[in-house]
Amino acid sequence: MxxxxxxxxxxxxxxxxxxxxxVVLFAPQFAxxxxxxxxxxxxGANGTADGLTNLQFGLDLDGGTRIRAPLVGYTATDVAFQxxxxxxxxxNVAGELSNTTSTSVNAELRDPAEGGTGAVxxxxxxxxxxxxxxxxxxxxxxxxxxRPGVTEETRxxxxxxxxxxxxxxxxxxxxxxxxxxxxxxxFVLIEVxxxxxxxxxxxxxxxxxxxxxxxxxxxxxxxxxxxVVTQDDFENVGTxxxxxxxxxxxxxxxxxxxxxxxxxxxxxxxxxVSQADAAAGNPGTDGWRCTxxxxxxxxxCLLLVVDGEVVNSFGMDxxxxxxxxxxxxxxxxxxxxxxxxxxxxxxxxxxISINLRAGALPAELGDGSSSYISxxxxxxxxxxxxxxxxLSVFAVAGMVFLRxxxxxxxxxxxxxxxxxxxxxxxxxxxLGYPLDLAVIAGFIAVVGTGVDDLVIIADEVMSxxxxxxxxxxxxxxxxxxxxxxxxxxxxxxxxxxxMVLSLGDLSGFAIFTILGVLIGVLVTRPAYGDILRMLLxxx
Amino acid sequence: MVAIEVPEVEYTDYTNxxxxxxxxxxxxxxxxxxxxxxxxxxxxxxxxxxxxGGAELRLSASETSDLEMGTPEARARLEDPDTFSxxxxxxxxxxxxxxxxxxxxxxxxxxxxxxGDFGDIAGEAEDAGFAVTGEDIVSPSFGSGxxxxxxxxxxIAFLGMSVxxxxxxxxxxxxxxxxxxxxxxxxxxxxxxxxxxxxxxLGTVAAxxxxxxxxxxxxxxxxNSVLRRTGDFYESVQRAMRTGVTMTITSIAAMIVMAIVAxxxxxxxxxxxxxxxxxxxxxxxxxxxxxxxxxxxxYSFEGVRR
Numbered sequence: 001m002x003x004x005x006x007x008x009x010x011x012x013x014x015x016x017x018x019x020x021x022x023v024v025l026f027a028p029q030f031a032x033x034x035x036x037x038x039x040x041x042x043x044g045a046n047g048t049a050d051g052l053t054n055l056q057f058g059l060d061l062d063g064g065t066r067i068r069a070p071l072v073g074y075t076a077t078d079v080a081f082q083x084x085x086x087x088x089x090x091x092n093v094a095g096e097l098s099n100t101t102s103t104s105v106n107a108e109l110r111d112p113a114e115g116g117t118g119a120v121x122x123x124x125x126x127x128x129x130x131x132x133x134x135x136x137x138x139x140x141x142x143x144x145x146x147r148p149g150v151t152e153e154t155r156x157x158x159x160x161x162x163x164x165x166x167x168x169x170x171x172x173x174x175x176x177x178x179x180x181x182x183x184x185x186x187f188v189l190i191e192v193x194x195x196x197x198x199x200x201x202x203x204x205x206x207x208x209x210x211x212x213x214x215x216x217x218x219x220x221x222x223x224x225x226x227x228v229v230t231q232d233d234f235e236n237v238g239t240x241x242x243x244x245x246x247x248x249x250x251x252x253x254x255x256x257x258x259x260x261x262x263x264x265x266x267x268x269x270x271x272x273v274s275q276a277d278a279a280a281g282n283p284g285t286d287g288w289r290c291t292x293x294x295x296x297x298x299x300x301c302l303l304l305v306v307d308g309e310v311v312n313s314f315g316m317d318x319x320x321x322x323x324x325x326x327x328x329x330x331x332x333x334x335x336x337x338x339x340x341x342x343x344x345x346x347x348x349x350x351x352i353s354i355n356l357r358a359g360a361l362p363a364e365l366g367d368g369s370s371s372y373i374s375x376x377x378x379x380x381x382x383x384x385x386x387x388x389x390x391l392s393v394f395a396v397a398g399m400v401f402l403r404x405x406x407x408x409x410x411x412x413x414x415x416x417x418x419x420x421x422x423x424x425x426x427x428x429x430x431l432g433y434p435l436d437l438a439v440i441a442g443f444i445a446v447v448g449t450g451v452d453d454l455v456i457i458a459d460e461v462m463s464x465x466x467x468x469x470x471x472x473x474x475x476x477x478x479x480x481x482x483x484x485x486x487x488x489x490x491x492x493x494x495x496x497x498x499m500v501l502s503l504g505d506l507s508g509f510a511i512f513t514i515l516g517v518l519i520g521v522l523v524t525r526p527a528y529g530d531i532l533r534m535l536l537x538x539x
Numbered sequence: 540m541v542a543i544e545v546p547e548v549e550y551t552d553y554t555n556x557x558x559x560x561x562x563x564x565x566x567x568x569x570x571x572x573x574x575x576x577x578x579x580x581x582x583x584x585x586x587x588x589x590x591x592g593g594a595e596l597r598l599s600a601s602e603t604s605d606l607e608m609g610t611p612e613a614r615a616r617l618e619d620p621d622t623f624s625x626x627x628x629x630x631x632x633x634x635x636x637x638x639x640x641x642x643x644x645x646x647x648x649x650x651x652x653x654x655g656d657f658g659d660i661a662g663e664a665e666d667a668g669f670a671v672t673g674e675d676i677v678s679p680s681f682g683s684g685x686x687x688x689x690x691x692x693x694x695i696a697f698l699g700m701s702v703x704x705x706x707x708x709x710x711x712x713x714x715x716x717x718x719x720x721x722x723x724x725x726x727x728x729x730x731x732x733x734x735x736x737x738x739x740x741l742g743t744v745a746a747x748x749x750x751x752x753x754x755x756x757x758x759x760x761x762x763n764s765v766l767r768r769t770g771d772f773y774e775s776v777q778r779a780m781r782t783g784v785t786m787t788i789t790s791i792a793a794m795i796v797m798a799i800v801a802x803x804x805x806x807x808x809x810x811x812x813x814x815x816x817x818x819x820x821x822x823x824x825x826x827x828x829x830x831x832x833x834x835x836x837x838y839s840f841e842g843v844r845r
Contacts, residue, residue: 380804506744506745
């Protein structure tokens with residue numbers, strides 16, 4: 001018994017591989033764990049399992065949206081900070097830029113030696129590269145070079161915010177990660193199963209800065225007190241709700257803490273409201289009545305501004321206004337960001353709530369690529385690619401039978417090639433690698449190269465008459481194996497660039513072709529040699 | 540059942556020059572086609588949306604509309620200038636999936652539109668009574684980056700293969716024979732793609748890389764049989780050919796089936812890979828058994844003696 005296992009260890013290895021693949025594919029212990037790959041998902045991982053097996057499917061076959069885009073900005077490298085701390089550097093550079101705010105310039109200290117060197121970045125799309133370098137020089141700093149893109153810190157922060165947004169929106173199974181291409185450019189790759197492009201882009205593309213302005217009418221000569229409350233001043237952000245007369249709103253409160261001796265944001269808002277009320281001639285004993293078009297309003301308005309655009313204008317009722325002017329509101333600084341009653345206002349409120357909770361994107365997504373496959377189409381692709389795969393295998397089998405006519409040679413060949421694919425599927429399940437169309441193409445390519453190699457083995461072994469002795473068989477088998485090994489090495493070399501380059505789906509194709517070649521050379525093809533020997537030699 | 544027998548070729552009837560002429564002529568024609576394409580379009584092949592930027596919609600019947608797919612009305616609706624704010628560059632019908640694939644090119648964007656901003660084409664298609672089952676958008680600047688990477692990938696793969704082949708055989712003529720036929724195996728499918736009007740996509744790049752891997756198999760088999768084994772040259776070639784032709788034809792069969800089935804179902808990625816590999820493997824048959832064989836014959840009978 002042990003002797004025969006020893007003799008046929010190659011077949012034994014194949015059997016072990018097939019059994020292992022079966023366990024991984026079907027055992028519930030290997031089922032995709034909820035939320036393991038995805039972020040904060042309640043169900044499903046990066047891909048979703050089909051229930052029958054533990055395989056996971058990618059967006060191509062399950063439906064969903066994939067967005068790949070760089071983050072926009074410029075980064076100056078090796079800037080000499082000359083002893084200034086990063087915040088000072090950033091504000092000095094921002095001071096030289098007329099068309100942006102200080103929040104879009106950041107500095108990161110890299111090396112504290114000799115007064116410190118580091119990177120300075122601008123994330124405002126309005127600022128051009130020349131404007132940026134001119135500003136750095138005008139602020140009195142020297143730098144080594146400027147590249148498009150943002151710093152690693154900003155990238156990580158942006159990815160975190162996008163993850164937060166996807167989570168807050170309740171989209172399960174989404175994933176966000178950074179990919180770097182061969183030229184060193186980095187991209188953010190966002191995958192959200194089941195959602196269409198429009199929704200995902202709206203969710204993410206919006207930078208989502210929220211602030212409140214106060215409009216003061218001034219007898220038709222309206223002025224705006226900008227940014228009385230900004231993004232970071234909000235806390236306890238609630239979910240979007242509908243109030244009286246169908247107004248959509250987000251309940252928030254304004255921060256009421258501040259360093260010793262400074263007014264808290266809530267107190268600042270009170271002051272701004274009091275000033276506006278006084279400037280407008282105290283119209284609001286019964287509150288402020290704001291007209292639909294705030295620029296026409298005769299009484300002050302609060303303006304809700306998202307990404308620099310006025311989304312809604314609203315007044316205040318008398319109680320709230322009185323508590324603000326008297327200064328008691330800051331003790332309980334609850335507030336409603338109202339988005340109005342118009343169509344889409346509730347979605348607006350939801351969006352604002354998401355943006356406030358997840359935070360604003362530190363940098364914007366630039367031109368990239370996006371793709372969407374509907375879940376029904378994905379389901380169909382699954383069926384179609386299965387049919388394509390099966391028919392391709394039939395074509396191979398047909399050719400092999402036509403060529404050899406002998407079932408003892410041809411049948412094991414087909415079976416061996418299929419076990420190769422089966423073992424690969426096991427690998428896919430084990431790695432949790434989501435199957436997509438490119439991976440399916442890889443499987444078909446593996447069947448192709450696999451059968452090629454088996455043909456080499458069969459022909460070599462059966463050449464020059466019958467093989468009766470084990471010794472003759474072994475020497476021929478070794479000879480065949482040299483060719484197979486060489487061919488496998490070239491395939492691996494040829495496919496490896498695809499694995500490294502970020503050419504999207506194609507890395508799956510490359511990974512599985514290479515894995516398939518490896519499994520083939522190490523496990524299945526030697527086993528086929530053994531099987532053939534058992535069938536052809538007498539002993 | 541009819542058995543396929545690989546026919547014996549009487550190489551002795553032809554001189555090396557005669558044998559080499561055909562593959563070299565085909566390679567020259569292919570290079571001329573690529574050169575002409577480059578002069579005419581600025582690129583050696585028709586580049587797909589992934590490389591040039593653009594948008595592609597996959598549309599099927601909508602539940603709320605009684606528009607039937609595959610009818611002249613549906614096509615007319617898609618080609619109606621009022622349907623989309625950007626004129627589609629092509630409308631392709633996939634009968635197996637009852638789907639239309641509509642392609643938009645960045646050069647058709649209205650004046651003044653931001654590059655890569657294709658607007659709400661999905662919404663417009665829905666308004667026209669279709670359901671959007673797929674949408675791909677690539678901005679031109681992103682596409683050009685993909686282009687350089689893909690080209691770089693093919694070059695690196697090819698160089699890597701060449702180095703490996705030289706390391707394995709350690710003799711110049713047999714190694715260069717493999718490298719030249721692999722080069723020709725890549726160039727010919729690209730030329731055929733141009734003639735068939737198939738665009739270069741990421742799938743075709745993968746297929747070209749795959750050809751590097753596949754095509755070298757039969758070359759290695761041939762070289763190995765001739766160089767490493769004792770026996771008559773023609774016998775060795777014959778033996779390698781029997782195996783090699785079987786291998787290649789089996790792969791061609793698989794790829795043709797994959798291409799046809801994927802074409803019926805409108806899975807472009809699989810279709811492109813299938814077509815390119817089938818053409819490339821056909822080119823490989825020619826290159827291996829005409830070009831490579833004659834170089835090897837020259838090497839065995841004359842080159843070694845020098």
